[in-house]
Structures are given as C-alpha cells and as structure tokens.
Amino acid sequence: MTGAQRLFIGGEWTEPDGGHYEVVDPASEEVVGLAPEASRAQVHDAASAAREAFASWSRTKPEERAAILDRAADVMQRDFAANAELAQAESGATSGTARGMQVAVGVARFRRYAKGALEPVEQGCRRRSTRRDPWGRRACSGRSPYGSPSASSPASRRTTTRGRIRPARSRPRSPWGTRSS
Structure with a gap:
C-alpha cells in the first residue's frame, strides 16, 4: 500500500471525509500505508450506490457477469506478488499464508463466482x-x-436464511448442561 488511498463511491474516486488512518504491519510495527476513513454519510452513499447498481447488475447477461468476474480474477492474478506483499504487510501473515490463503483464495473465489454465473437456473x-x-x-x-x-x-x-446457527431445541443452551441442585 503506497500513499493515501481514496474511496470508490458511485463510480467515482472520492477523498475520505474522515481523513486517513495508518495501516501498521503487526509483525514489524512499521506503517505500511494510509487507509481512507469514510464518514457516516459516505458509508450511506456507498450502500445506496451499491443498492442502485444491483438492479442493473442482476439484469446483466450471465456471460457478461462471468467475464467481469473472470477479469477481476485475472487482475488479481496478474498482480499476485504485489497483492501477496500487501496482504502480508497488512496482516502480519507469513509469505506462504499471504500467497496461498489470502490472495490465491481470493482469485479462486472470483473464478468460482464467474463459473457460478453460468450455471443453469433451477x-x-x-x-x-x-x-x-x-x-x-x-x-x-x-x-x-x-x-x-x-x-x-x-x-x-437449524440455521436461519442468514446463516446464523440456532441451538437445537432438544439440547440445553449451556455446553455444561443444566445446573443440578
């Protein structure tokens, strides 16, 4: 991460209202960059822009969505070394973890979502x-x-539609069971 970063809201790069905060490498305690601090209004603007974009995105042809997601994976793959270095600096992860679990998994997910966009509809x-x-x-x-x-x-x-786990009704809520008197 070099220099101060900006926010991408509604298709435009915007300076953050809250300024920037330091991103510190937990392994070396060195400042590796400056991250943008969005204001509450900017967060709401970004959420509104995403909500508006969803309507047109969901009407986009599956082949076009797949191509966009594949392109994102291509860009991440192209800049693999720089992305791994950034992930390592931001999280303090080992080089192997940054490459294999953070960047490679991100690339694989974009590829999987691109493939999923082409799956037949039930x-x-x-x-x-x-x-x-x-x-x-x-x-x-x-x-x-x-x-x-x-x-x-x-x-x-037992899981809700949002993925939260609900306890089974046949089991006590405490992992130690019910208290005996």
Missing part, C-alpha cells in the same frame, strides 16, 4: 419463493440451490 420454483443471488443464480426458499435433498433435512433447518 426450474420449478414459484416466483414468490425465489431468491436471486448477486452473481445471478436463483434459489428456492427452503431448498438448496444445488438440489441436494440433504440440504432440506431437519438438521440443516
């Missing part, structure tokens, strides 16, 4: 029960987007 969902993911897939509520019957099992229903 048929048979009622319109009301269909959810559209940001990368263009549709999933029926209460069913796995991959059509796996195990995804609809009672065990999998």
Whole structure:
C-alpha cells in the first residue's frame, strides 16, 4: 500500500471525509500505508450506490457477469506478488499464508463466482419463493440451490436464511448442561 488511498463511491474516486488512518504491519510495527476513513454519510452513499447498481447488475447477461468476474480474477492474478506483499504487510501473515490463503483464495473465489454465473437456473420454483443471488443464480426458499435433498433435512433447518446457527431445541443452551441442585 503506497500513499493515501481514496474511496470508490458511485463510480467515482472520492477523498475520505474522515481523513486517513495508518495501516501498521503487526509483525514489524512499521506503517505500511494510509487507509481512507469514510464518514457516516459516505458509508450511506456507498450502500445506496451499491443498492442502485444491483438492479442493473442482476439484469446483466450471465456471460457478461462471468467475464467481469473472470477479469477481476485475472487482475488479481496478474498482480499476485504485489497483492501477496500487501496482504502480508497488512496482516502480519507469513509469505506462504499471504500467497496461498489470502490472495490465491481470493482469485479462486472470483473464478468460482464467474463459473457460478453460468450455471443453469433451477426450474420449478414459484416466483414468490425465489431468491436471486448477486452473481445471478436463483434459489428456492427452503431448498438448496444445488438440489441436494440433504440440504432440506431437519438438521440443516437449524440455521436461519442468514446463516446464523440456532441451538437445537432438544439440547440445553449451556455446553455444561443444566445446573443440578
């Protein structure tokens, strides 16, 4: 990270209202750059811009979405060494961790999302029960987007739609069980 960074809001680079804060390498305690500090209004502007962009993004053809996501992976791969160095400096990770777990996983995820944009859409969902993911897939509520019957099992229903784990009703909430008197 070299120099002060700016914010990208609504398709434009913007100076942060909150100034910048130092990014410190936890391994060496050296300042490796300056990160932008957005104001509350800038955060709301960015969220609004993302909400507005989602409508047109979700109507983009899957092939075009896949090409954009692949291009992002290509750029990350092209700048792999610089990205790994930055990830290492920001987190204090080892070189191997920065390369293999931080940058390589990011590249792989963009590639996977690009591939997912081209997957066929499941048929048979009622319109009301269909959810559209940001990368263009549709999933029926209460069913796995991959059509796996195990995804609809009672065990999998213990998680909410947002992925939070709910405790099973048949178990005590405490890991030590109920208190005996």
